[in-house]
Amino acid sequence: MSSTKYDPQQIEQKWYQNWEENGYFRPSMDKNAPSFSIQLPPPNVTGTLHMGHAFNQTIMDGLTRYYRMKGYNTAWIPGSDHAGIATQIVVERQLAEQNKNRHDLGREAFVDEIWAWKKISGNTITEQMRRMGCSVDWSLEYFTMDEPRAKVVSEVFVRLFEQGLIYRGKRLVNWDPILGTAVSDLEVISEEEDGHMWHIRYPVVDSDDTVIVATTRPETLLGDVAVAVHPEDERFAHLIGKKLMLPLTNRQIPIIADEYVDPEFGTGFVKITPAHDFNDYEVGKRHQTALINVFDLTAKILPQAQVFDFQGQVLEAFDIPEKYAGLDRFAARKLIVEDLKAQELLIEVKPHKLMTPRGDRTGSVIEPMLTDQWFMSMSEIGKDDPTGKSIAQKAIDAVASNEVKFIPENWVNTYNQWMNNIQDWCISRQLWWGHQIPAWYDETGKVYVARTQEEAQQQAGSNKLTRDADVLDTWFSSALVPFSTLGWENESSKTPQLDAFLPSSVLVTGYEIIFFWVARMIMMSTHFTGKVPFKDVYIHGMVRDHEGKKMSKSEGNVIDPVDLIDGIDLPLLLQKRTTGLRRPEKAPTIIKATEKQFPDGIPAYGTDALRFSMASYASLGRSINFDFKRCEGYRNFCNKLWNATRFVQMNVEGQDCGLDDANLPSSFVDEWIHSRLQQTKQTVTEAFDTYRFDLAAQAIYEFAWNEYCDWYVELAKVQLQSGDEKYATATRRTLLHILESILRLAHPIMPFITEELWQTVAPLAGKKRTQSIMIAPWPKAYPDRINQEALAQMTAFQELVNTVRNLRGEMGIGPAVKAPLFLENGQAFAHTLPYLKLLARLSDATIVDKLPENEDAPVAICAQTRLMLIVEIDKAAETARLSKELEKLNKEKDKLDAKLSKPGYLDKAPAHLVQKDQEQLAALVEKEGKIKAQLEKLKI
CATH class of the missing domain: 3.30.2320 (hypothetical protein PF0899 fold)
Incomplete structure (x- = not known):
């Protein structure tokens, strides 16, 4: 041991560097050994470690170390995602500080700027992974924009296009007007906000009648194509088929019947604007209406509305009233409402709560926008596909056949719900950073899809080509990592890595990306390799703060795991919490929340304590209310192991430990601890095999602290001092054997301290056959060695x-x-x-x-x-002491009584806080009874 005192900072960097330099993270590639592999969900290159990473990386590294110790050919494959939108935003903000933008640089120079940024700042999270002790094979590290991955992306895109599964079309997509690109549902956050419901009068043509239409977006009426009622709504049956005069325009639109309308909501009339609303798009498609686009790509009103059919063909264009042209959508809303009021067409305005979709990167309100995009078909069967199944059906079958298992199993329902209602995937993005779509156009607009420009030119002959400016959705390239990281180049590829590590053993991820990533990996892998990408999908819960709230900057409750590892003082912590806030006015709230949670700053707990905390929370599928004080308890556990090792070292070093003596006596105490070790080995092994890290952590903690340290070490002192040298020798051997086994059992969860202590203990125990605990054999359980009599x-x-x-x-x-x-x-x-x-x-x-x-x-x-x-x-002294203790206890009890009796507290306070107060009060009442009983005895 390098020190008499446990100091995690002294040992962590030393041992990680040792492991990495000695190549312990690399797979053995032993064909006779079973394989275990795991793909790291590639974090964004812009990212930093957060509590979710700390949680799932503890699980992944724990599994990797466990199977490595069991002798498996083990590979944990790391990488990072180019994160198209997030990365482009970061670099554009840096340019903005220099009063520049990407258009000033041009596309090629801007992309060069991003690569330069990535080289300097983009690898932060990989260094933080090292701090977490992640035993990934860094020689296999990939970046989704590196050359090997880029070739695979092009190959996959071209093959899907050749199979008729990728096409280009004009469809409605989520559009971020600030970013100027389509975004996925995952990048849209719907927030409940205060809004309004405008009730507008639409006159019936050739009649004095009017209908009242309620809308939360009056500016979109410029693109209305119909007003719908429910077909069974008897109130309005006589109006179906009639025409309405669309307010503020010179257009007539029909009244149609569609079951989408809820007759109980609003006025019973719904305006249909299929080019600017997803639900309206489906209604319009059923009735084959036109689609009228009234916004440009910055969400400003166009001078001319564009009219399309559902095949994307231009039908016509017509002028929009000049006064609205060029206005931002919200400025147009204000003017349109004023004009409706002036024309006595605005009946009333009511406050209304509505879910507003906002881009998670910009906070901008997302606009459904009709644009030309590339799509991947989910339901079509690829040309000449021998399976006769769509790409989605293959993925559905993989789970139905148990080739891919979800843990916990209930997530299968979520997966199937999404897959059975799947829509074609919009795979194009209007960005400059990303995999540029391998498609070129000639002057006539004809498209040529090819792996390279030279290949496209061969297809086009002498025609001049221009490359498609769009890039692929980030999820497209990340869907390929199960095989793109193992040497796959095309459908005939064969490599030792593909043979050994596809499918991987388990994917560890959160439930929120089951569809966006998990399902797409299953689709791509089954389609291109004929194999599933992984056998198990372990879905873990979300890490929340100690009160159960989602961690976010706006709440001021974000915890950086590195802060827990290294510690941080309060002023610096507050600065970190308030830097880069989207809403700076929330800073006082954040400061208050931070001071409440960390009144003195964060102490340094070390990586092992943090990892053990995370493991202790990891029950199947349960979200985690993370209380940093739990780290304090497991920091104490590290101290306990450290001090126990010092005790053992002091008592065995230079002494006969009887390592080769088969005739040493064994007390019932020795038999008991050996039996409990066998039971603990069984429990921990089964827990790792079934992804129950919480049970593994609990078993290790209880055996190491409660049974070995608190009981056996104390009992061993009696045997060491008994005067019987044979018993003392047997005790020294037992002390060493049990401690060495504990260190190996705990190593997958607590890698640093176990390595440091094992380097001291293993030679004394005669077990140092390897250079590192991480490649020492996993402790095997021997049930036949359990002595039931000694246990009793x-x-x-x-x-x-x-x-x-x-x-x-x-x-x-x-x-x-x-x-x-x-x-x-x-x-x-x-x-x-x-x-x-x-x-x-x-x-x-x-x-x-x-x-x-x-x-x-x-x-x-x-x-x-x-x-x-x-x-x-001394009855008088004892009575005085107990009376004083009772008085203090009564004050605490009265205070809690008053708190719980306060009007509204039980209803308004968080349930876990109420429960905590009630449990504390019950404990005080129980203690009060015991003290009173003692006082009564003293009166006798």
Whole structure:
């Protein structure tokens, strides 16, 4: 051991560098060994480690280290995602600080600028992974925009196009007007906001009648193509087929019937604007209306509306009233409402709560926009596909056949719900950073899809070509990583890595990307390799703060795992919390939340304590309310292991430990700890096999702290001091053997401290056959070595010790006072008396036929044995002490009573806080009863 005191910062960097330099992270590629592989969900290159990463990386590294110790050919494959939108935003903001934009540079120079940024700042998260102890094979590290991945992306795109599964069309998509690109549903956050419902009068043509249409977006009426009612709404059946005069325009639109309309909501009339609303798009498609686009790509009103059919063909264009042209959509809304009011067409305006879709990167309100995009078909069967199945059906079948298993199993329902209602995938983005779509156009607009420009030119002949400016959705390239990272180049590729590591053993990820990433990996892998990408999908919960709130900057509750590892003072913590806020006015709230959670800053807990905390939370599928104080408890656990190792080292170094002596005696204490070790090995092994990290952590903690440190180490002191050298030698051997096994059991979760301590313990235990604990063999359980009699004896002995300790407490005997104990007919415990004297702090322990007569000494019963402690007690002093303790307790109880009785507290306070207060009050009431009972005894 390098120090008498546990200091995680002294050991963590040292050992990680040692592991990496010695190549311990690399797979053996032993064909005779079973394979275990795991793909790291590639974090964004712009990212930094957050608590979700700390959680799933603890699980992934724990599994990787476990299977490596079991002798598997093990590969954990790391990489990072180019994160098209996020990365482009970061670099554009840097340019803005220099009063430049990407258009000033041009596309090629701007992309060069991003690559330069990536080289300097883009690898932050990989360094943080090293801090977490992640034993990934860095020689296999990839970046989704590197050359090998770029070739695979082009190959896959071209093959899908050749198979008729990729096409270009004009469809409605989520559009971010600030970014100027289509975005996926995942990049849209719907927030409940205060809005309005405008009730507008639409006159019926050739009639004095009018209909009242309610809308939250009056500016879109410029693109209305119809007004719909429910076909069974008898109130308006007579109007179906009639024409309406669209307010503020010179257009007539029909009244149609469609079941989409909820007759109970609003006025029963719904305006249909298929070019600017997803639901309206489906209604328009059913009725084959036109699509009228009234916005440009910055969400400003066009001078001329564009009219299309559902095949994307231009039908016509017409002028929009000049006063609205060029206005931003919200400025246009204001003017349109004023004009409706002036023309007495605005009936009323009501406050209305609505879900507003906003881009997660910009905060801009997302606009459904009719644009030309590339799509991937989910339901068509590829040309000459021998399976006769669509790409989506293959993925559905892979899960239905249990080739891919979800853990917990209930996530299968979520997967199937999405897959059975799947829509074609919009795979194009209007960005400059990303995989540029391998398609070129000639002057006539004809498209040529090819792997390279040279290949496209061969198709086009002498025609001049221009490359498509769009890039692919980031999820397209990340869907290919199960095979693009293993040497796959085309459908005939064969590599040792593909053979060994596809499918991988397990994917560890969050539920929120089951469709956006998990399903797409299954689709792409089954389609291109004929194999599933992974066998198991372990879905973990979300990491929330200690009150159960989602971690976000706006809440001020974000925790950086590195801060927990290294510690950070409060001023710096506050600065980190408020830097880069989208809403700076929230800074005071953030400061208040931070000070409440971390009043003195964050102490340095070290990586092992953080990882053990994460493992202890990892029950199947449950979201985590992370309380940083749990790290404090596991930092203490690290200290406990450190000090236990120092004790063992001091007592065995230079001593005979009987490593090769088969004839050493064994006490019931030794037999008990060896038996408990076998049971613990079984429990921990089964927990790792079934992804129950919480059970593994619990078993390791209870065995190491409660049984080895608190019981066996203390009992070993008796055996070491017994004067019997053979028993002392056996004890030293047991101390070493059990501790060395504990370190190997704990290593997958706590890699650094276990390596540091194992380097000391293993040579003493005669087990240092390898250079590192991470390649030492996993502790194998031997159920036939479990001694049930020793387990029963120890259970009875522990009950006896706890009974005596409780008796001391009831009698108010301080820890420094040693008292004699009498056991009536306690012959069954005769062999335990030396141990009992030490653990129960007794001056003596005597077995008698009958307890002595002593009115002041209470009697306890344990395993049919009556016990009595005899000690002189100063009744007056003890009464005063207990009375003072009771007075203090009553004040605490009254305070909690008042809090719980406060009107509205039980209804408004978070449930976990109410429960905590109630449990604390119950504990105080129980303690109060015990003190009163002791006071009554002192009166006798």
